Amino acid sequence: MKRIAYFPGCAMKDQARPDEVGTLHALSALGYEVAEIPRWNCCGTVYSLAQDDLMRHVGPVRNLLRVQGMGEKRVLTLCAMCYGTLKRSERFAQNPDRLARINAFLDTEDDFQGGIEVVHLLHLLRDEVGYGRLASQVKRKLGGLKVATYYGCVLLRPRDLGVDDPDKPEVLEKVVEALGGTPVLFPERTECCGAYLTVGRKDIVEERAGRILRSARGGGATAMVTTCPLCQFNLAERRPAGAPALPVLYLGQILAWTMGIDEPAVDALWTNQPAAGAPVSVGGVR
Amino acid sequence: MARELKLTKNQLDAPFALRVEGISGENPYACYQCGKCSAGCPFADYMDALPNQVLRLVQLGDASVLKLSAPWVCASCLACTVRCPKGVDIAKTMEALRLLSLRRGITPVQVKPDRAYPQIALIGAYRKLTP
Numbered sequence: 001m002k003r004i005a006y007f008p009g010c011a012m013k014d015q016a017r018p019d020e021v022g023t024l025h026a027l028s029a030l031g032y033e034v035a036e037i038p039r040w041n042c043c044g045t046v047y048s049l050a051q052d053d054l055m056r057h058v059g060p061v062r063n064l065l066r067v068q069g070m071g072e073k074r075v076l077t078l079c080a081m082c083y084g085t086l087k088r089s090e091r092f093a094q095n096p097d098r099l100a101r102i103n104a105f106l107d108t109e110d111d112f113q114g115g116i117e118v119v120h121l122l123h124l125l126r127d128e129v130g131y132g133r134l135a136s137q138v139k140r141k142l143g144g145l146k147v148a149t150y151y152g153c154v155l156l157r158p159r160d161l162g163v164d165d166p167d168k169p170e171v172l173e174k175v176v177e178a179l180g181g182t183p184v185l186f187p188e189r190t191e192c193c194g195a196y197l198t199v200g201r202k203d204i205v206e207e208r209a210g211r212i213l214r215s216a217r218g219g220g221a222t223a224m225v226t227t228c229p230l231c232q233f234n235l236a237e238r239r240p241a242g243a244p245a246l247p248v249l250y251l252g253q254i255l256a257w258t259m260g261i262d263e264p265a266v267d268a269l270w271t272n273q274p275a276a277g278a279p280v281s282v283g284g285v286r
Numbered sequence: 287m288a289r290e291l292k293l294t295k296n297q298l299d300a301p302f303a304l305r306v307e308g309i310s311g312e313n314p315y316a317c318y319q320c321g322k323c324s325a326g327c328p329f330a331d332y333m334d335a336l337p338n339q340v341l342r343l344v345q346l347g348d349a350s351v352l353k354l355s356a357p358w359v360c361a362s363c364l365a366c367t368v369r370c371p372k373g374v375d376i377a378k379t380m381e382a383l384r385l386l387s388l389r390r391g392i393t394p395v396q397v398k399p400d401r402a403y404p405q406i407a408l409i410g411a412y413r414k415l416t417p
Contacts, residue, residue: 010405045409049362049381051311056413081406157364158375166368191328192363196410199403200395204332204359230406 001033004124005072007063008036009043009082011229016079019229021263022256023078023121029137029259030129037066037075043085045230046196047154054101060089061102064116065109074117076124078252080228084154087118087161120155121227121251122163122171134178139260141180147254148184148216148224148246149173152231153192166190175251176225179258188215193234202238209235210243217244224248300347309382314344316372323366323376332359337366337376344379357383358395358415388417 012020027034040063048056063086067075077083093099094114103111125134149172156162156169164171169190173183193212194205212235216224224246226232235248256263303314317338324336333356335343343351357380366376387394395415399408 010409015404042405042409044413045406046362046413048413049375049378050309050385051378052309053385079406081410153363153365157368159368190365192361192365194329195361195363196407196414197359197361198407199397199399199411200415201332201359204329208328229404230410233404233407 002031002128003033003035003072005067005070005075006034006036007040007043007067007075007077007082007086009040009077009079011079011081015233016229016250019078019227019250019252021252022250022254022261023252025261025263026252026255026259027124029261030134032124034076035070035072037063037070040066043082045081045085047085047088054098054105057089057092057098057102058105060085061093061112062106062109064090064093064118065106065112067116068113069110073115074119076119076121078121078227080120080152080155080226081230083118083120083163084161088158090114090116090118091161120163122155122175125175126171131174131178134175135180138179138258140258142176142182142254142258143180145181145223146184146219146221147176147181148186148219148221149176149189150212150216150224150226150231150235150248151190152226152228153190153195155227156190172225172227172251176254179254181254184216184219184221186215186219186221188212193231194238195230195234198230198234198238205234205238206240209238210240213239213243213246216246221246225251225254227251300345302347302349303344305386306344306379306382309385310375310378312375312378312382314341314374314379316374317341317345317370318372320371322369322371326365326369327360328363328365329359329361337380340383341374341376341379344383352383352387352392355394356380362414384414391417393417 024034041059044059093102151169156166159166176183194208198205232248319338321338324330324338327337330336335354335356340356360380362377364377397411397415
């Protein structure tokens with residue numbers, strides 16, 4: 001078993017619970033001992049883009065401190081937004097002056113030394129497990145189900161910290177292929193869903209969700225996969241009338257299902273997503 | 287959508303641009319107005335000035351840029367950031383413009399949740415749109 005520290009973030013314990021349950025089962029089957037970090041707190045969800053706003057990095061750095069306290073050198077995230085904030089704050093704190101000031105603020109904690117690698121689930125699947133071994137673990141193939149691979153923003157951007165090439169990513173497609181699905185490339189797969197604008201600007205997010213869903217359907221997709229709980233919410237809850245009702249699934253759900261893991265919490269979304277949508281038929285399971 | 291700009295000599299003496307640069311860490315004068323950021327912005331349709339026009343106003347030291355809604359429609363998706371041929375992180379400039387207002391207590395967008403939202407949406411909105 002390979003031990004890895006794990007930062008869940010808020011969504012994995014709430015609306016993205018099927019993603020967490022599914023992923024943890026799948027990782028266990030793939031030989032990982034996933035250790036949730038103690039006393040974790042909110043990552044902040046959106047990375048502060050200001051250079052002089054050290055306070056906004058205290059939350060993410062405190063989580064990285066917990067990883068350091070476990071004696072671990074890297075931490076796993078499932079949520080795309082957690083990945084973005086932790087990864088970028090770790091990079092931000094590599095500047096010695098900023099690090100000294102953040103450490104001074106966190107004066108009841110040990111000093112953060114830096115050097116914690118933040119990885120996303122897709123890194124593990126591509127770089128450690130490998131597509132071949134992933135495919136060999138598949139017990140229920142997706143039967144060529146056409147799955148639109150939706151990346152969203154922070155998984156790919158900025159360029160030097162994303163999990164793949166922001167212009168031409170392929171990791172999610174390769175994973176879907178390994179699981180026996182047919183990935184559907186569509187023009188909007190790396191375009192923003194509107195993110196937090198969903199709270200105050202429903203009109204914008206509905207337009208974005210409609211555009212993304214139509215683009216995916218245009219490529220022949222019958223389901224969509226994402227790793228971002230905010231994208232999932234926007235695409236399922238902000239789907240405008242008349243837009244294709246594609247079930248928007250988490251990667252962890254597809255992983256667990258194809259690996260033959262029967263878990264009610266994971267299966268729920270297969271039939272429940274989206275609320276007004278048509279059920280998706282996968283290998284005889286509806 | 288298009289704005290007409292009137293150039294005067296004293297606009298180019300721009301302490302405002304330097305303040306934006308101080309917060310964002312991005313040199314606004316690196317922009318040569320190719321418009322690639324605006325062409326690829328998924329939210330440009332909803333903006334009262336396009337991203338490249340926002341940057342142009344910053345270059346000119348025109349503080350009226352703070353009255354625009356464009357920075358508040360920007361969702362920090364970084365599509366512009368990865369496409370800029372001059373390496374300008376436009377999303378950081380937009381953040382600096384939001385912060386210049388927020389730090390003065392000016393909040394053009396009120397965050398008033400009208401239903402139950404996931405934490406991830408609420409925290410994101412409050413962090414970007416409130417001081």
